[in-house]
Amino acid sequence: MATCRGMDVSSYQGIQDWAALRKSGLVFAFAKATEGRRTVDPKYATHIKGILAAGLVGGSYHFAWPNQDPKAEAAHYIATVRPYAKAGYTHWLDLERYSDGRNYAGRNNAEIRAWAATWINAVKVAFPGQRVGIYTSGDDIAAGRVPADVPLWYPAYPWGEAPYSRAEAAPQPRPSGRAPIIWQFTSTPVDRSIAYLSEADFRAWAGGTAPHNEEPDMQPTDQIAVPDWVKAAWPKDKGLADGKMQVQTALASGYAHSRKAAEQTTAILAQLGAQAATIDKLVNALGAGGGLTAAEIKAAAEAGAEAALAKLGEALQP
Template sequence: MATCRGIDVSAYQGTQSWTALKADGIAFAFAKASEGQKGRDARFATHIKGIKAAGLVPGAYHFAWPNQDPKAEAANYIAAVKPYAGKGFTHWLDLERYSDGRNYRGKTAAQIKTWVQTWISTVQSAFPGQRVGVYTSADDLKSGHVPAGTPLWYPAYPWGAAAYSKAEAAAKPKPSGWSPMIWQFTSQPVDRSICYMSAADLRAWAGGTTKPTPAPSKPKYEPFPGASWFKEGRKSPIVAAMHDRLVAVGCNHYKSSRNKDVIGSGDKASYEAWQRKCGYSGAAAKWPPGKASWDKLHIPNV
Protein backbone atom coordinates (compact mmCIF):
# COMPACT_ATOMS: atom_id res chain seq x y z
CA MET A 1 0.00 0.00 0.00
CA ALA A 2 1.35 3.41 -0.97
CA THR A 3 1.93 5.81 1.91
CA CYS A 4 3.45 9.22 2.54
CA ARG A 5 4.82 10.93 5.64
CA GLY A 6 3.81 13.96 7.65
CA ILE A 7 4.00 15.83 10.94
CA ASP A 8 1.82 18.24 12.89
CA VAL A 9 2.85 21.15 15.09
CA SER A 10 1.47 23.71 17.48
CA ALA A 11 2.79 26.48 19.73
CA TYR A 12 4.72 23.82 21.66
CA GLN A 13 7.09 23.42 18.70
CA GLY A 14 9.52 26.10 17.61
CA THR A 15 10.32 27.23 14.09
CA GLN A 16 10.88 24.24 11.80
CA SER A 17 13.18 23.85 8.80
CA TRP A 18 10.38 22.85 6.46
CA THR A 19 12.58 22.61 3.39
CA ALA A 20 14.88 20.20 5.25
CA LEU A 21 11.90 18.16 6.41
CA LYS A 22 10.65 17.96 2.84
CA ALA A 23 14.09 16.82 1.71
CA ASP A 24 13.89 14.06 4.33
CA GLY A 25 10.65 12.79 2.79
CA ILE A 26 7.90 14.71 4.59
CA ALA A 27 4.96 15.25 2.21
CA PHE A 28 2.33 16.93 4.41
CA ALA A 29 2.19 19.06 7.56
CA PHE A 30 -0.66 20.39 9.69
CA ALA A 31 -0.54 23.22 12.22
CA LYS A 32 -2.86 24.08 15.11
CA ALA A 33 -4.83 27.24 14.34
CA SER A 34 -7.37 27.64 17.09
CA GLU A 35 -9.17 26.23 20.14
CA GLY A 36 -12.65 26.80 21.50
CA GLN A 37 -14.56 29.98 20.73
CA LYS A 38 -11.69 32.45 21.10
CA GLY A 39 -8.34 30.66 21.42
CA ARG A 40 -5.67 31.10 18.74
CA ASP A 41 -2.34 29.30 18.45
CA ALA A 42 0.51 31.79 18.82
CA ARG A 43 2.76 30.09 16.23
CA PHE A 44 0.15 29.23 13.62
CA ALA A 45 1.05 31.96 11.14
CA THR A 46 4.76 31.12 11.32
CA HIS A 47 4.15 27.39 10.93
CA ILE A 48 1.64 27.55 8.09
CA LYS A 49 3.64 30.07 6.06
CA GLY A 50 6.67 27.77 6.26
CA ILE A 51 4.62 24.69 5.38
CA LYS A 52 3.17 26.34 2.29
CA ALA A 53 6.48 27.89 1.20
CA ALA A 54 8.12 24.45 1.29
CA GLY A 55 5.47 23.03 -1.04
CA LEU A 56 4.07 20.50 1.44
CA VAL A 57 0.39 19.55 1.44
CA PRO A 58 -0.85 22.03 4.07
CA GLY A 59 -3.52 21.75 6.70
CA ALA A 60 -4.74 23.33 9.92
CA TYR A 61 -6.65 22.02 12.90
CA HIS A 62 -9.01 23.31 15.58
CA PHE A 63 -9.18 21.85 19.10
CA ALA A 64 -12.83 21.24 19.88
CA TRP A 65 -14.91 22.12 22.93
CA PRO A 66 -18.19 20.27 22.22
CA ASN A 67 -19.88 21.90 25.22
CA GLN A 68 -19.57 25.32 23.56
CA ASP A 69 -21.28 26.78 20.48
CA PRO A 70 -20.10 24.88 17.35
CA LYS A 71 -20.78 27.79 15.02
CA ALA A 72 -18.81 30.18 17.22
CA GLU A 73 -15.90 27.72 17.28
CA ALA A 74 -16.08 27.26 13.53
CA ALA A 75 -16.08 31.04 13.08
CA ASN A 76 -12.96 31.30 15.25
CA TYR A 77 -11.19 28.67 13.13
CA ILE A 78 -12.35 30.16 9.82
CA ALA A 79 -11.05 33.61 10.75
CA ALA A 80 -7.69 32.14 11.80
CA VAL A 81 -7.06 30.17 8.60
CA LYS A 82 -8.80 32.31 5.96
CA PRO A 83 -5.64 34.27 5.01
CA TYR A 84 -3.86 30.98 4.21
CA ALA A 85 -6.54 28.55 2.96
CA GLY A 86 -6.98 27.89 -0.74
CA LYS A 87 -7.15 25.00 -3.16
CA GLY A 88 -5.26 22.05 -1.75
CA PHE A 89 -5.58 23.23 1.87
CA THR A 90 -7.02 20.68 4.32
CA HIS A 91 -9.04 21.36 7.50
CA TRP A 92 -9.19 19.14 10.58
CA LEU A 93 -11.30 19.09 13.74
CA ASP A 94 -9.23 17.89 16.69
CA LEU A 95 -11.85 16.02 18.71
CA GLU A 96 -10.30 14.74 21.91
CA ARG A 97 -11.42 14.77 25.50
CA TYR A 98 -9.29 16.58 28.07
CA SER A 99 -8.22 14.21 30.84
CA ASP A 100 -10.62 15.90 33.29
CA GLY A 101 -13.41 15.95 30.71
CA ARG A 102 -13.93 19.70 30.92
CA ASN A 103 -14.49 20.17 27.19
CA TYR A 104 -17.04 17.31 26.95
CA ARG A 105 -18.81 17.94 30.26
CA GLY A 106 -22.60 17.86 30.13
CA LYS A 107 -22.89 16.47 26.60
CA THR A 108 -24.20 13.09 25.43
CA ALA A 109 -22.65 11.10 22.61
CA ALA A 110 -25.52 12.07 20.30
CA GLN A 111 -25.07 15.76 21.14
CA ILE A 112 -21.34 15.58 20.44
CA LYS A 113 -22.00 13.96 17.05
CA THR A 114 -24.46 16.74 16.17
CA TRP A 115 -21.89 19.31 17.31
CA VAL A 116 -19.25 17.74 15.04
CA GLN A 117 -21.65 17.72 12.06
CA THR A 118 -22.41 21.41 12.60
CA TRP A 119 -18.73 22.38 12.84
CA ILE A 120 -17.83 20.43 9.70
CA SER A 121 -20.71 21.81 7.62
CA THR A 122 -19.95 25.38 8.73
CA VAL A 123 -16.27 25.06 7.73
CA GLN A 124 -17.17 23.37 4.44
CA SER A 125 -19.54 26.22 3.61
CA ALA A 126 -16.76 28.73 4.30
CA PHE A 127 -14.24 26.86 2.12
CA PRO A 128 -16.13 25.25 -0.80
CA GLY A 129 -14.27 22.41 -2.46
CA GLN A 130 -11.72 22.08 0.35
CA ARG A 131 -11.41 18.92 2.42
CA VAL A 132 -12.58 18.73 6.04
CA GLY A 133 -11.79 15.79 8.32
CA VAL A 134 -11.64 14.77 11.97
CA TYR A 135 -8.73 13.81 14.21
CA THR A 136 -10.04 11.61 16.98
CA SER A 137 -9.40 8.61 19.21
CA ALA A 138 -10.67 5.05 19.36
CA ASP A 139 -12.88 5.98 22.34
CA ASP A 140 -14.59 8.78 20.40
CA LEU A 141 -15.12 6.49 17.42
CA LYS A 142 -16.55 3.77 19.65
CA SER A 143 -18.91 6.33 21.22
CA GLY A 144 -20.20 7.32 17.78
CA HIS A 145 -19.02 10.93 17.92
CA VAL A 146 -17.97 11.09 14.23
CA PRO A 147 -20.37 11.08 11.25
CA ALA A 148 -19.89 8.14 8.89
CA GLY A 149 -17.75 8.85 5.84
CA THR A 150 -15.71 11.63 7.46
CA PRO A 151 -11.99 11.57 6.51
CA LEU A 152 -10.26 10.21 9.60
CA TRP A 153 -6.89 11.15 11.08
CA TYR A 154 -6.40 8.59 13.84
CA PRO A 155 -3.95 8.72 16.78
CA ALA A 156 -2.66 5.49 18.34
CA TYR A 157 0.84 4.96 19.75
CA PRO A 158 1.66 1.25 20.01
CA TRP A 159 5.44 1.68 20.41
CA GLY A 160 6.22 5.10 21.91
CA ALA A 161 9.02 6.64 19.85
CA ALA A 162 9.15 4.99 16.42
CA ALA A 163 10.51 5.53 12.92
CA TYR A 164 8.22 6.06 9.94
CA SER A 165 9.43 2.79 8.46
CA LYS A 166 7.99 0.88 11.42
CA ALA A 167 4.53 2.36 10.91
CA GLU A 168 4.73 1.78 7.16
CA ALA A 169 5.51 -1.89 7.74
CA ALA A 170 2.71 -2.36 10.29
CA ALA A 171 -0.87 -3.37 9.58
CA LYS A 172 -3.27 -0.49 9.05
CA PRO A 173 -5.30 0.16 12.22
CA LYS A 174 -9.07 -0.38 12.05
CA PRO A 175 -10.66 1.17 15.17
CA SER A 176 -14.37 0.28 15.49
CA GLY A 177 -14.39 -0.75 11.83
CA TRP A 178 -13.12 2.62 10.59
CA SER A 179 -10.37 2.80 7.95
CA PRO A 180 -8.18 5.81 8.81
CA MET A 181 -6.88 7.98 6.02
CA ILE A 182 -4.01 9.11 8.26
CA TRP A 183 -2.45 7.37 11.25
CA GLN A 184 -0.58 9.41 13.85
CA PHE A 185 1.62 6.67 15.25
CA THR A 186 3.88 8.54 17.69
CA SER A 187 4.29 11.85 19.48
CA GLN A 188 8.03 11.39 20.05
CA PRO A 189 10.04 13.47 19.31
CA VAL A 190 7.19 15.21 17.42
CA ASP A 191 3.77 14.11 16.23
CA ARG A 192 4.44 11.85 13.25
CA SER A 193 1.84 10.45 10.87
CA ILE A 194 1.58 8.38 7.74
CA CYS A 195 -1.15 8.84 5.15
CA TYR A 196 -2.42 5.79 3.29
CA MET A 197 -1.95 7.46 -0.09
CA SER A 198 1.08 8.29 -2.16
CA ALA A 199 2.21 11.91 -1.92
CA ALA A 200 0.81 12.54 -5.41
CA ASP A 201 -2.57 11.04 -4.55
CA LEU A 202 -2.78 12.97 -1.28
CA ARG A 203 -2.10 16.21 -3.14
CA ALA A 204 -4.76 15.31 -5.71
CA TRP A 205 -7.26 14.48 -2.95
CA ALA A 206 -6.50 17.74 -1.13
CA GLY A 207 -7.02 19.59 -4.40
CA GLY A 208 -10.51 18.16 -4.83
CA THR A 209 -9.89 15.07 -6.97
CA THR A 210 -12.17 12.37 -5.61
CA LYS A 211 -10.40 9.37 -7.13
CA PRO A 212 -6.69 8.69 -6.57
CA THR A 213 -4.43 8.27 -9.56
CA PRO A 214 -4.68 4.62 -10.70
CA ALA A 215 -1.61 2.51 -10.14
CA PRO A 216 0.28 1.20 -13.19
CA SER A 217 -1.28 -2.06 -14.37
CA LYS A 218 0.70 -5.18 -13.55
CA PRO A 219 4.14 -3.60 -13.11
CA LYS A 220 7.05 -5.84 -13.93
CA TYR A 221 10.18 -6.06 -11.85
CA GLU A 222 13.48 -4.77 -13.22
CA PRO A 223 16.30 -6.77 -11.58
CA PHE A 224 18.83 -4.69 -9.66
CA PRO A 225 21.63 -4.00 -12.18
CA GLY A 226 24.38 -3.53 -9.58
CA ALA A 227 25.75 -0.35 -8.02
CA SER A 228 28.33 0.18 -10.76
CA TRP A 229 25.56 0.46 -13.37
CA PHE A 230 24.38 3.80 -11.93
CA LYS A 231 26.63 6.40 -13.45
CA GLU A 232 25.60 9.92 -14.43
CA GLY A 233 24.64 10.25 -18.07
CA ARG A 234 23.60 6.62 -18.56
CA LYS A 235 20.56 6.40 -20.84
CA SER A 236 17.96 3.67 -20.46
CA PRO A 237 14.18 3.17 -20.20
CA ILE A 238 14.90 1.89 -16.68
CA VAL A 239 15.96 5.41 -15.71
CA ALA A 240 12.65 6.91 -16.88
CA ALA A 241 10.76 4.27 -14.91
CA MET A 242 12.83 5.08 -11.81
CA HIS A 243 12.11 8.79 -12.30
CA ASP A 244 8.34 8.19 -12.45
CA ARG A 245 8.28 5.91 -9.42
CA LEU A 246 10.33 8.34 -7.31
CA VAL A 247 7.89 11.14 -8.16
CA ALA A 248 4.93 8.85 -7.32
CA VAL A 249 6.27 8.07 -3.82
CA GLY A 250 6.88 11.75 -3.05
CA CYS A 251 10.65 11.87 -3.53
CA ASN A 252 10.66 14.52 -6.24
CA HIS A 253 13.88 16.53 -6.27
CA TYR A 254 13.83 17.09 -10.01
CA LYS A 255 14.27 20.67 -11.22
CA SER A 256 13.25 19.55 -14.69
CA SER A 257 11.70 16.48 -16.29
CA ARG A 258 13.65 16.89 -19.52
CA ASN A 259 15.80 13.91 -20.52
CA LYS A 260 14.29 11.86 -17.72
CA ASP A 261 15.64 8.69 -19.33
CA VAL A 262 19.19 9.87 -18.57
CA ILE A 263 20.63 9.65 -15.07
CA GLY A 264 21.38 13.10 -13.69
CA SER A 265 21.68 15.05 -10.44
CA GLY A 266 17.90 15.03 -9.93
CA ASP A 267 17.87 11.24 -9.97
CA LYS A 268 20.61 11.17 -7.35
CA ALA A 269 18.88 13.65 -5.02
CA SER A 270 15.50 11.95 -5.43
CA TYR A 271 16.84 8.46 -4.85
CA GLU A 272 18.75 9.59 -1.75
CA ALA A 273 15.46 11.01 -0.43
CA TRP A 274 13.86 7.61 -1.12
CA GLN A 275 16.63 5.80 0.75
CA ARG A 276 16.13 8.15 3.74
CA LYS A 277 12.41 7.38 3.54
CA CYS A 278 13.31 3.69 3.72
CA GLY A 279 15.07 4.36 7.02
CA TYR A 280 18.70 4.66 5.87
CA SER A 281 20.92 7.48 7.10
CA GLY A 282 24.46 8.80 6.62
CA ALA A 283 26.55 7.05 4.01
CA ALA A 284 23.96 4.27 3.68
CA ALA A 285 21.46 6.77 2.24
CA LYS A 286 23.82 8.13 -0.41
CA TRP A 287 23.78 7.38 -4.14
CA PRO A 288 24.03 4.85 -5.76
CA PRO A 289 20.92 2.72 -5.08
CA GLY A 290 21.17 -0.44 -3.02
CA LYS A 291 19.33 -3.62 -3.87
CA ALA A 292 17.04 -3.46 -0.82
CA SER A 293 15.73 0.03 -1.56
CA TRP A 294 15.54 -0.78 -5.28
CA ASP A 295 13.41 -3.84 -4.58
CA LYS A 296 11.15 -1.81 -2.27
CA LEU A 297 10.67 0.87 -4.94
CA HIS A 298 9.76 -1.97 -7.33
CA ILE A 299 10.65 -0.35 -10.61
CA PRO A 300 8.12 -1.24 -13.34
CA ASN A 301 9.33 -2.24 -16.77
CA VAL A 302 8.54 0.20 -19.63
Protein backbone atom coordinates in the same frame (compact mmCIF):
# COMPACT_ATOMS: atom_id res chain seq x y z
CA MET B 1 -0.10 -0.18 0.31
CA ALA B 2 1.30 3.16 -0.82
CA THR B 3 1.87 5.74 1.91
CA CYS B 4 3.36 9.20 2.38
CA ARG B 5 4.78 11.01 5.40
CA GLY B 6 3.60 13.94 7.48
CA MET B 7 3.69 15.66 10.87
CA ASP B 8 1.80 18.25 12.88
CA VAL B 9 2.82 21.06 15.18
CA SER B 10 1.43 23.55 17.68
CA SER B 11 2.83 26.16 20.05
CA TYR B 12 4.61 23.35 21.92
CA GLN B 13 7.00 22.88 18.99
CA GLY B 14 9.70 25.30 17.95
CA ILE B 15 10.41 26.66 14.50
CA GLN B 16 10.93 23.83 12.00
CA ASP B 17 13.23 23.67 8.99
CA TRP B 18 10.38 22.82 6.66
CA ALA B 19 12.51 22.95 3.51
CA ALA B 20 14.88 20.35 4.96
CA LEU B 21 11.98 18.22 6.11
CA ARG B 22 10.51 18.38 2.60
CA LYS B 23 13.81 17.20 1.14
CA SER B 24 13.90 14.34 3.64
CA GLY B 25 10.59 13.02 2.29
CA LEU B 26 7.91 14.85 4.27
CA VAL B 27 4.78 15.42 2.16
CA PHE B 28 2.22 17.07 4.44
CA ALA B 29 2.17 19.11 7.65
CA PHE B 30 -0.65 20.51 9.76
CA ALA B 31 -0.54 23.27 12.37
CA LYS B 32 -2.88 23.98 15.26
CA ALA B 33 -4.85 27.12 14.48
CA THR B 34 -7.52 27.60 17.12
CA GLU B 35 -9.29 26.26 20.19
CA GLY B 36 -12.74 27.02 21.49
CA ARG B 37 -14.36 30.35 20.60
CA ARG B 38 -11.44 32.73 21.12
CA THR B 39 -8.02 31.07 21.42
CA VAL B 40 -5.54 31.28 18.54
CA ASP B 41 -2.37 29.20 18.71
CA PRO B 42 0.43 31.79 19.06
CA LYS B 43 2.69 29.99 16.56
CA TYR B 44 0.06 29.18 13.97
CA ALA B 45 0.95 31.91 11.49
CA THR B 46 4.68 31.16 11.73
CA HIS B 47 4.18 27.42 11.34
CA ILE B 48 1.74 27.57 8.45
CA LYS B 49 3.73 30.12 6.46
CA GLY B 50 6.76 27.86 6.67
CA ILE B 51 4.75 24.76 5.74
CA LEU B 52 3.26 26.36 2.64
CA ALA B 53 6.50 28.03 1.56
CA ALA B 54 8.24 24.64 1.56
CA GLY B 55 5.68 23.21 -0.87
CA LEU B 56 4.14 20.77 1.60
CA VAL B 57 0.45 19.88 1.59
CA GLY B 58 -0.72 22.21 4.32
CA GLY B 59 -3.56 22.12 6.76
CA SER B 60 -4.68 23.19 10.20
CA TYR B 61 -6.78 21.94 13.07
CA HIS B 62 -9.17 23.29 15.65
CA PHE B 63 -9.39 21.86 19.17
CA ALA B 64 -13.06 21.34 19.92
CA TRP B 65 -15.14 22.29 22.93
CA PRO B 66 -18.42 20.44 22.26
CA ASN B 67 -20.14 22.11 25.22
CA GLN B 68 -19.92 25.48 23.46
CA ASP B 69 -21.59 26.83 20.31
CA PRO B 70 -20.28 24.90 17.26
CA LYS B 71 -21.10 27.71 14.85
CA ALA B 72 -19.17 30.22 16.96
CA GLU B 73 -16.17 27.88 17.11
CA ALA B 74 -16.33 27.28 13.36
CA ALA B 75 -16.51 31.02 12.66
CA HIS B 76 -13.47 31.58 14.87
CA TYR B 77 -11.49 28.90 13.01
CA ILE B 78 -12.61 30.10 9.57
CA ALA B 79 -11.57 33.69 10.22
CA THR B 80 -8.17 32.58 11.53
CA VAL B 81 -7.20 30.27 8.66
CA ARG B 82 -8.80 32.08 5.73
CA PRO B 83 -5.62 34.01 4.75
CA TYR B 84 -3.78 30.70 4.23
CA ALA B 85 -6.52 28.29 3.12
CA LYS B 86 -5.95 28.29 -0.63
CA ALA B 87 -6.57 25.40 -3.02
CA GLY B 88 -5.29 22.09 -1.63
CA TYR B 89 -5.50 23.19 2.01
CA THR B 90 -7.00 20.69 4.46
CA HIS B 91 -9.02 21.31 7.63
CA TRP B 92 -9.30 19.07 10.70
CA LEU B 93 -11.49 19.08 13.77
CA ASP B 94 -9.50 17.85 16.78
CA LEU B 95 -12.16 16.03 18.78
CA GLU B 96 -10.61 14.74 21.97
CA ARG B 97 -11.55 14.89 25.61
CA TYR B 98 -9.43 16.76 28.12
CA SER B 99 -8.28 14.46 30.92
CA ASP B 100 -10.67 16.20 33.34
CA GLY B 101 -13.51 16.18 30.78
CA ARG B 102 -14.07 19.91 30.94
CA ASN B 103 -14.63 20.33 27.18
CA TYR B 104 -17.16 17.45 27.06
CA ALA B 105 -19.00 18.31 30.28
CA GLY B 106 -22.78 18.23 30.02
CA ARG B 107 -22.92 16.59 26.60
CA ASN B 108 -23.83 13.03 25.69
CA ASN B 109 -22.36 11.05 22.81
CA ALA B 110 -25.12 11.88 20.33
CA GLU B 111 -24.88 15.59 21.13
CA ILE B 112 -21.11 15.55 20.61
CA ARG B 113 -21.53 13.80 17.25
CA ALA B 114 -24.10 16.38 16.16
CA TRP B 115 -21.80 19.17 17.34
CA ALA B 116 -18.94 17.78 15.24
CA ALA B 117 -21.17 17.48 12.17
CA THR B 118 -22.29 21.11 12.55
CA TRP B 119 -18.70 22.37 12.80
CA ILE B 120 -17.56 20.31 9.82
CA ASN B 121 -20.46 21.45 7.65
CA ALA B 122 -19.82 25.10 8.48
CA VAL B 123 -16.16 24.79 7.44
CA LYS B 124 -17.13 22.98 4.23
CA VAL B 125 -19.46 25.83 3.33
CA ALA B 126 -16.73 28.39 4.03
CA PHE B 127 -14.14 26.55 1.91
CA PRO B 128 -15.95 24.84 -0.99
CA GLY B 129 -14.06 21.93 -2.49
CA GLN B 130 -11.55 21.69 0.36
CA ARG B 131 -11.16 18.64 2.57
CA VAL B 132 -12.57 18.75 6.08
CA GLY B 133 -11.81 15.78 8.32
CA ILE B 134 -11.65 14.78 11.95
CA TYR B 135 -8.80 13.86 14.28
CA THR B 136 -10.06 11.65 17.06
CA SER B 137 -9.38 8.67 19.27
CA GLY B 138 -10.51 5.07 19.17
CA ASP B 139 -12.57 5.72 22.31
CA ASP B 140 -14.46 8.57 20.65
CA ILE B 141 -15.13 6.46 17.57
CA ALA B 142 -16.33 3.49 19.65
CA ALA B 143 -18.60 5.76 21.70
CA GLY B 144 -20.35 7.01 18.55
CA ARG B 145 -19.15 10.61 18.83
CA VAL B 146 -17.73 10.75 15.30
CA PRO B 147 -19.79 11.39 12.15
CA ALA B 148 -19.51 8.50 9.71
CA ASP B 149 -18.83 10.21 6.39
CA VAL B 150 -15.72 12.28 7.09
CA PRO B 151 -12.01 11.60 6.48
CA LEU B 152 -10.41 10.19 9.61
CA TRP B 153 -7.01 11.12 11.07
CA TYR B 154 -6.42 8.58 13.82
CA PRO B 155 -3.87 8.74 16.69
CA ALA B 156 -2.56 5.52 18.23
CA TYR B 157 0.96 4.96 19.56
CA PRO B 158 1.72 1.23 19.80
CA TRP B 159 5.49 1.62 20.16
CA GLY B 160 6.19 5.02 21.70
CA GLU B 161 8.97 6.59 19.65
CA ALA B 162 9.21 4.98 16.21
CA PRO B 163 10.52 5.81 12.73
CA TYR B 164 8.26 6.25 9.73
CA SER B 165 9.50 2.97 8.31
CA ARG B 166 8.02 1.00 11.20
CA ALA B 167 4.55 2.50 10.68
CA GLU B 168 4.79 2.00 6.92
CA ALA B 169 5.50 -1.73 7.45
CA ALA B 170 2.66 -2.20 9.95
CA PRO B 171 -0.96 -3.07 9.08
CA GLN B 172 -3.33 -0.16 8.66
CA PRO B 173 -5.24 0.36 11.93
CA ARG B 174 -9.02 -0.03 11.80
CA PRO B 175 -10.62 1.43 14.93
CA SER B 176 -14.18 0.11 15.22
CA GLY B 177 -13.87 -1.11 11.64
CA ARG B 178 -13.07 2.30 10.16
CA ALA B 179 -10.07 2.83 7.90
CA PRO B 180 -8.31 6.15 8.59
CA ILE B 181 -6.81 8.05 5.72
CA ILE B 182 -4.06 9.22 8.13
CA TRP B 183 -2.50 7.43 11.11
CA GLN B 184 -0.60 9.46 13.72
CA PHE B 185 1.64 6.71 15.05
CA THR B 186 3.91 8.56 17.49
CA SER B 187 4.16 11.82 19.41
CA THR B 188 7.86 11.41 20.20
CA PRO B 189 9.88 13.53 19.55
CA VAL B 190 7.14 15.18 17.44
CA ASP B 191 3.73 14.13 16.17
CA ARG B 192 4.39 11.97 13.11
CA SER B 193 1.81 10.51 10.73
CA ILE B 194 1.52 8.52 7.55
CA ALA B 195 -1.27 8.85 4.99
CA TYR B 196 -2.50 5.77 3.14
CA LEU B 197 -1.97 7.29 -0.29
CA SER B 198 1.10 7.91 -2.41
CA GLU B 199 2.38 11.48 -2.50
CA ALA B 200 0.77 12.07 -5.89
CA ASP B 201 -2.55 10.63 -4.76
CA PHE B 202 -2.49 12.52 -1.47
CA ARG B 203 -1.88 15.81 -3.27
CA ALA B 204 -4.73 14.96 -5.65
CA TRP B 205 -6.96 14.07 -2.70
CA ALA B 206 -6.13 17.33 -0.92
CA GLY B 207 -6.86 19.20 -4.13
CA GLY B 208 -10.26 17.55 -4.43
CA THR B 209 -9.49 15.75 -7.70
CA ALA B 210 -8.88 12.16 -6.55
CA PRO B 211 -11.60 9.70 -7.64
CA HIS B 212 -12.17 8.38 -4.11
CA ASN B 213 -12.91 11.84 -2.83
CA GLU B 214 -15.74 11.76 -0.32
CA GLU B 215 -15.35 8.39 1.35
CA PRO B 216 -12.84 8.09 4.19
CA ASP B 217 -13.14 4.32 4.55
CA MET B 218 -11.47 3.21 1.34
CA GLN B 219 -11.16 -0.55 0.92
CA PRO B 220 -8.27 -2.05 -1.07
CA THR B 221 -9.46 -4.31 -3.86
CA ASP B 222 -7.46 -7.24 -2.51
CA GLN B 223 -10.08 -7.39 0.27
CA ILE B 224 -12.94 -7.95 -2.21
CA ALA B 225 -13.56 -11.60 -3.00
CA VAL B 226 -13.84 -12.08 -6.78
CA PRO B 227 -15.10 -15.55 -7.72
CA ASP B 228 -12.84 -17.68 -9.92
CA TRP B 229 -15.58 -18.07 -12.55
CA VAL B 230 -15.60 -14.27 -13.05
CA LYS B 231 -11.82 -14.09 -13.47
CA ALA B 232 -11.95 -16.94 -15.99
CA ALA B 233 -14.83 -15.43 -17.96
CA TRP B 234 -13.42 -11.92 -18.50
CA PRO B 235 -11.38 -12.61 -21.65
CA LYS B 236 -14.25 -14.50 -23.34
CA ASP B 237 -18.04 -14.80 -23.29
CA LYS B 238 -18.79 -11.71 -25.42
CA GLY B 239 -22.37 -11.41 -24.21
CA LEU B 240 -21.12 -10.21 -20.80
CA ALA B 241 -17.78 -8.72 -21.86
CA ASP B 242 -18.69 -5.04 -21.61
CA GLY B 243 -20.26 -5.31 -18.17
CA LYS B 244 -17.46 -7.45 -16.79
CA MET B 245 -14.90 -4.99 -18.12
CA GLN B 246 -16.62 -2.26 -16.11
CA VAL B 247 -16.13 -4.33 -12.98
CA GLN B 248 -12.52 -5.21 -13.86
CA THR B 249 -11.62 -1.57 -14.48
CA ALA B 250 -13.21 -0.40 -11.23
CA LEU B 251 -11.41 -3.06 -9.20
CA ALA B 252 -8.08 -2.43 -10.90
CA SER B 253 -8.23 1.28 -10.11
CA GLY B 254 -6.80 0.54 -6.65
CA TYR B 255 -9.76 1.08 -4.38
CA ALA B 256 -13.45 0.45 -4.27
CA HIS B 257 -14.94 3.86 -3.62
CA SER B 258 -16.35 2.94 -0.24
CA ARG B 259 -17.19 0.07 2.03
CA LYS B 260 -20.75 0.29 0.72
CA ALA B 261 -19.60 -0.14 -2.88
CA ALA B 262 -17.34 -3.01 -1.84
CA GLU B 263 -20.27 -4.76 -0.19
CA GLN B 264 -22.36 -4.20 -3.32
CA THR B 265 -19.54 -5.61 -5.43
CA THR B 266 -19.33 -8.79 -3.41
CA ALA B 267 -23.11 -9.28 -3.34
CA ILE B 268 -23.62 -8.74 -7.05
CA LEU B 269 -20.69 -10.91 -8.05
CA ALA B 270 -22.17 -13.66 -5.91
CA GLN B 271 -25.48 -13.15 -7.73
CA LEU B 272 -23.72 -13.46 -11.08
CA GLY B 273 -22.01 -16.62 -9.92
CA ALA B 274 -25.34 -18.15 -9.04
CA GLN B 275 -26.71 -17.16 -12.44
CA ALA B 276 -23.78 -18.81 -14.20
CA ALA B 277 -24.40 -22.02 -12.30
CA THR B 278 -28.09 -21.87 -13.19
CA ILE B 279 -27.24 -21.55 -16.87
CA ASP B 280 -25.22 -24.77 -16.74
CA LYS B 281 -27.96 -26.65 -14.88
CA LEU B 282 -30.66 -25.55 -17.31
CA VAL B 283 -28.60 -26.41 -20.36
CA ASN B 284 -27.91 -29.87 -18.93
CA ALA B 285 -31.61 -30.32 -18.19
CA LEU B 286 -32.44 -30.00 -21.89
CA GLY B 287 -31.45 -33.59 -22.38
CA ALA B 288 -34.39 -34.55 -20.16
CA GLY B 289 -36.88 -32.85 -22.50
CA GLY B 290 -36.90 -29.08 -21.76
CA GLY B 291 -39.05 -26.73 -23.81
CA LEU B 292 -36.34 -24.16 -24.71
CA THR B 293 -33.17 -24.37 -26.72
CA ALA B 294 -29.79 -23.92 -25.03
CA ALA B 295 -29.36 -20.54 -26.80
CA GLU B 296 -32.73 -19.30 -25.52
CA ILE B 297 -31.97 -20.29 -21.92
CA LYS B 298 -28.55 -18.68 -22.02
CA ALA B 299 -29.94 -15.45 -23.53
CA ALA B 300 -32.55 -15.16 -20.75
CA ALA B 301 -29.99 -15.75 -18.01
CA GLU B 302 -27.55 -13.26 -19.56
CA ALA B 303 -30.23 -10.58 -19.64
CA GLY B 304 -30.47 -10.83 -15.85
CA ALA B 305 -26.70 -10.80 -15.53
CA GLU B 306 -26.42 -7.69 -17.72
CA ALA B 307 -28.89 -5.87 -15.47
CA ALA B 308 -26.87 -6.82 -12.39
CA LEU B 309 -23.64 -5.65 -14.01
CA ALA B 310 -25.22 -2.33 -14.98
CA LYS B 311 -26.28 -1.82 -11.36
CA LEU B 312 -22.75 -2.60 -10.19
CA GLY B 313 -21.24 -0.19 -12.70
CA GLU B 314 -23.45 2.60 -11.38
CA ALA B 315 -22.50 1.79 -7.77
CA LEU B 316 -18.80 2.03 -8.58
CA GLN B 317 -18.97 5.45 -10.22
CA PRO B 318 -17.10 8.12 -8.21
